[in-house]
Amino acid sequence: MAERETSVGPSLSPSPKTLLEVRNLRKSFGSLEVLKGVNVKAAKGDIVTLIGSSGSGKSTLIRCINFLEEPSAGEIVLDGQVFPALGEHRRTRKHNADLIALRRKVGMVFQSFNLWPHRNALENVMEGPVQALGVPRKDARERAHSYLEKVGLGDRTDHYPSQLSGGQQQRVAIARALAMEPEILLFDEPTSALDPELVGEVLRVMQGLASEGRTMIIVTHEMQFALEVSSEVVFLSKGNIEERGAPSDILRSPKSEALASFLQRYRS
Amino acid sequence: MEVVAPYFSFWLKGAALTLGLSAASFPISAFLGLIVAFAAVSPSRPAALAAAMYINLFRGLPEIIVIFLIFYGSNIVLTMLAQPFGIQIGGTNPAIAALIALSIQFGSYAAVIFKDWMGVFPRGYTEAGLAIGMTRLQIRRRIVVPLLLRSATPALGNLFLVMLKISALASLIGVEELSRTTSIIAGSTREPLVCYLIAAGMYLVISAVSGFVQHRFEVAMERSI
Amino acid sequence: MLNFAILETSAFWWAVLNGLGVTAALTVLSMIFGFITGGILASMNFYGGPGVRMGAKIYIFVFRGVPLLILLYLFYYGLPRVTWLRGSYFWDLILTSPFRTAVFVLTINNAAYLGEMIRGGLRMVPAGLLEAAAAVGMTKTRIFFRVHAPLALRSILGNLGSETIAVVKASAITSVITVRDLMGGPTVLGKVYLDPLTPLLVVGLIYVVIVQLIDLVTRMVGRRLSHPGTVQAHHV
Numbered sequence A: 001m002a003e004r005e006t007s008v009g010p011s012l013s014p015s016p017k018t019l020l021e022v023r024n025l026r027k028s029f030g031s032l033e034v035l036k037g038v039n040v041k042a043a044k045g046d047i048v049t050l051i052g053s054s055g056s057g058k059s060t061l062i063r064c065i066n067f068l069e070e071p072s073a074g075e076i077v078l079d080g081q082v083f084p085a086l087g088e089h090r091r092t093r094k095h096n097a098d099l100i101a102l103r104r105k106v107g108m109v110f111q112s113f114n115l116w117p118h119r120n121a122l123e124n125v126m127e128g129p130v131q132a133l134g135v136p137r138k139d140a141r142e143r144a145h146s147y148l149e150k151v152g153l154g155d156r157t158d159h160y161p162s163q164l165s166g167g168q169q170q171r172v173a174i175a176r177a178l179a180m181e182p183e184i185l186l187f188d189e190p191t192s193a194l195d196p197e198l199v200g201e202v203l204r205v206m207q208g209l210a211s212e213g214r215t216m217i218i219v220t221h222e223m224q225f226a227l228e229v230s231s232e233v234v235f236l237s238k239g240n241i242e243e244r245g246a247p248s249d250i251l252r253s254p255k256s257e258a259l260a261s262f263l264q265r266y267r268s
Numbered sequence B: 001m002e003v004v005a006p007y008f009s010f011w012l013k014g015a016a017l018t019l020g021l022s023a024a025s026f027p028i029s030a031f032l033g034l035i036v037a038f039a040a041v042s043p044s045r046p047a048a049l050a051a052a053m054y055i056n057l058f059r060g061l062p063e064i065i066v067i068f069l070i071f072y073g074s075n076i077v078l079t080m081l082a083q084p085f086g087i088q089i090g091g092t093n094p095a096i097a098a099l100i101a102l103s104i105q106f107g108s109y110a111a112v113i114f115k116d117w118m119g120v121f122p123r124g125y126t127e128a129g130l131a132i133g134m135t136r137l138q139i140r141r142r143i144v145v146p147l148l149l150r151s152a153t154p155a156l157g158n159l160f161l162v163m164l165k166i167s168a169l170a171s172l173i174g175v176e177e178l179s180r181t182t183s184i185i186a187g188s189t190r191e192p193l194v195c196y197l198i199a200a201g202m203y204l205v206i207s208a209v210s211g212f213v214q215h216r217f218e219v220a221m222e223r224s225i
Numbered sequence C: 001m002l003n004f005a006i007l008e009t010s011a012f013w014w015a016v017l018n019g020l021g022v023t024a025a026l027t028v029l030s031m032i033f034g035f036i037t038g039g040i041l042a043s044m045n046f047y048g049g050p051g052v053r054m055g056a057k058i059y060i061f062v063f064r065g066v067p068l069l070i071l072l073y074l075f076y077y078g079l080p081r082v083t084w085l086r087g088s089y090f091w092d093l094i095l096t097s098p099f100r101t102a103v104f105v106l107t108i109n110n111a112a113y114l115g116e117m118i119r120g121g122l123r124m125v126p127a128g129l130l131e132a133a134a135a136v137g138m139t140k141t142r143i144f145f146r147v148h149a150p151l152a153l154r155s156i157l158g159n160l161g162s163e164t165i166a167v168v169k170a171s172a173i174t175s176v177i178t179v180r181d182l183m184g185g186p187t188v189l190g191k192v193y194l195d196p197l198t199p200l201l202v203v204g205l206i207y208v209v210i211v212q213l214i215d216l217v218t219r220m221v222g223r224r225l226s227h228p229g230t231v232q233a234h235h236v
Ligand SMILES: Nc1ncnc2c1ncn2[C@@H]1O[C@H](COP(=O)(O)OP(=O)(O)OP(=O)(O)O)[C@@H](O)[C@H]1O
Pocket: A029, A034, A052, A053, A054, A055, A056, A057, A058, A059, A060, A061
C-alpha cells in the first residue's frame, strides 16, 4: 500500500512475461462500488473476453484499463510499467503525461463507434498518428490507407461517418485504433449497436486480428465468437470475477449458479 | 425623395460601416465566447466563477449602457493615464469604443450559446480522442471546437443579425454608421420621415442578405458532414 | 476627475427611483400589449389564408429586422411630420408623449418576437389533441380557446422570463427619445453634473440586479414548466 502511494509514475515490475495486468482494481461511483477488487492478466497474444450481465461492471473495468474512468484503487501494469490508481491524490502534469503514454499503447474500440463526424474515414484514422504520435502527414496517410484496406474499407476512405453503415463505421473505428499500432486492443461490446446483419463483418475483422496474434480484451455478448477466439473467458458478476477459465469450460460447463443462469439467457 | 438623393453615397458609407463594425466585432465575440465557455465548464473553480460572473453581468447590462460605459470610461482612464506625462489625448476613437463594447457584450452571448452546446457535446467524441492519447488541448482544438462551431452556426448567425441591429447604438457615441448618417441627413434635409424609412429599408436589406448568406452557409455546412 | 458627488444628491436617487417605475411600466405594458398583438399575429400565421399569413410574415420580418433605435426615431421624429395625422386619435394618444411613443414602439417590436414565439407554441401542440377535441364536437373557436391556446401557452411559459429580460434591456434604448426611464433619468442628471460615468455605473448595476431577479423568479416559477436550453432573447 505504502509503496503504491509514494510511487507516482511508472516503475519497473518484476514479471516481464505479462503484457497487461489489472491488479486489485476497485471502482466506486459515489457510494456504489462497481468493481470490488478485480485481477486480470493478459500475456502477449492473449485474448481475454469479459462476459457478464448488464450492470456487472464490464465497461467500467475496460474503461479503467486506459483510465477513461479513474480507478478508485489498484493498479494497471502495462509492459512492466505500473500505473497506480490515484485515489485521493490530485493529478499532476507528470501523471497526465504518463496516462497519455499509456493510452498511446492501448487501443480502444467503443460500442457506439465514436467516429468524429467532421472527419472522413481517412482523417479519422490519421488523427491519432499525426496528433498523438507526431507521424508526418504523408506517412500517416499511407498508414491510414493500409489499415482501412485491412478492415476492408479501402474504397471508402473519403466517406464521412454519416455516409457509412454501422458496420463500416465500426470497422473504421477499428482501423483508427490499429493505426496507433498499439500493444493491446480493448473492445467494449463492439457489435452491440449494430443491426444483426452487420455484426458478422465486424466479427470477421476481429477474428482476423486474433489470428495475427494480437493481444485483445473484449467485452462481448457474442458467445460463439468468445468460444472461438478467447484464450480466457472471465465472467463478471456484481463487480467480482465469479468464474474464469478456458472458453470451453466456462461457456459449456459453468460451475456457479450465476453463470449458468446468465448463459441460459443467451441460448435460444 | 429628390431632396435626399444627393446624400446617397454618404448613406452607403454608413451602411458599409454598419456591416464593417459587426463584421469586425463578431469574430472577436465568438473567440471570446469560446474561451469563456471553456472556462465556464472547466473544473477550475475560479475560472468557472469568473466566467459565470462575466456571463451574468452582460446578461443584465443593456447594450446602450455598455457602449456609453466603454466610451466615457476609456476616455477617463486614458486621460488619467496621460496626465502625469502632460500629454493631451484627443479622447477615445468612438468606432474603437463601439468595437470593444460590442465584442465584449456579444462575447457573453456567444459564451452562453457555446456553453449550451458543450452541455450536450457527445462524450464519446472526447473519449475517442483520449483513448488514442490526444492531449486535452488537442481534443479541444481538433474535435470540440470545430464540431461546436458547426452546431452553433444557426444560433451564431442569429446573433450576428442581432449585432447588426444593436450596432445602431454606436451612433449615440458618434460613430458614423448607418443610423448616424441617417440622423445627419434627416437633420440637414428636414425630412426625418423619409430618411428613417430609407434607413429601415437599408437595415432590412442588410439583414435579409446576411440571413441569406447564413442560410447558404448552413446548407453548405450540413452537406460537408 | 472621478468624483461621486452626484451620489450625494437626492435628485439623483429620485431619478433612479422614478426611472425604475418608468422602466417597469414600459416593460409590463409593452409585454401585455405585445403579447396580445403577438397572439393575433400568431393566429394569423396559423389559421389565416395565404394573404393573411403573408401579412403576418411581412410584419414579423420588418419589425424584427429594423433596429429599435430606428423605429423610435421613425415614430418620434418622423411621424409627426405627417400633417394629416395631426389631430387624429393616434396622434393624440401616442405621438404627443415620449413615454407613450416608447410603449407603442416597444409593443410593435415585441409583438414580432412574441408572435414568433407563440407560433412556435401553437405548433408544438400535437395535432392528435386538436383532432380529439374536434372529434368530441367542439367548434373551431372553442378548440382554440379551450385546447389549443392553453396548451400552447403552457409550452411557452418557460420562455417568458428571457423575453421579459430582453424587453427590460431593450427599453433602455427609449431614453434616446427623452424617456426618463432607469437609463434616461439618471444619465440626464449626469450631464448636468458633468459626470456621465457614475450614473451609468449605478444604473448598470441595477439592471444587472433586476435581470438576476427575473431569472430567479423564472427559475422558481418555471421549475416544472421550463425546458432545458431556453435561448437568450434579444428584442432590439
Ligand atoms: N459514470 C457513472 N456514474 C455512476 N454510475 C455509473 C457510471 N458508470 C457506470 N455506472 C454504474 O456502474 C455499474 C456498472 O456499469 P457498467 O457500464 O460497467 O456495466 P456493464 O457491465 O458494462 O453493463 P452493460 O452490459 O449494460 O454495458 C452500473 O450499475 C452503472 O449504473
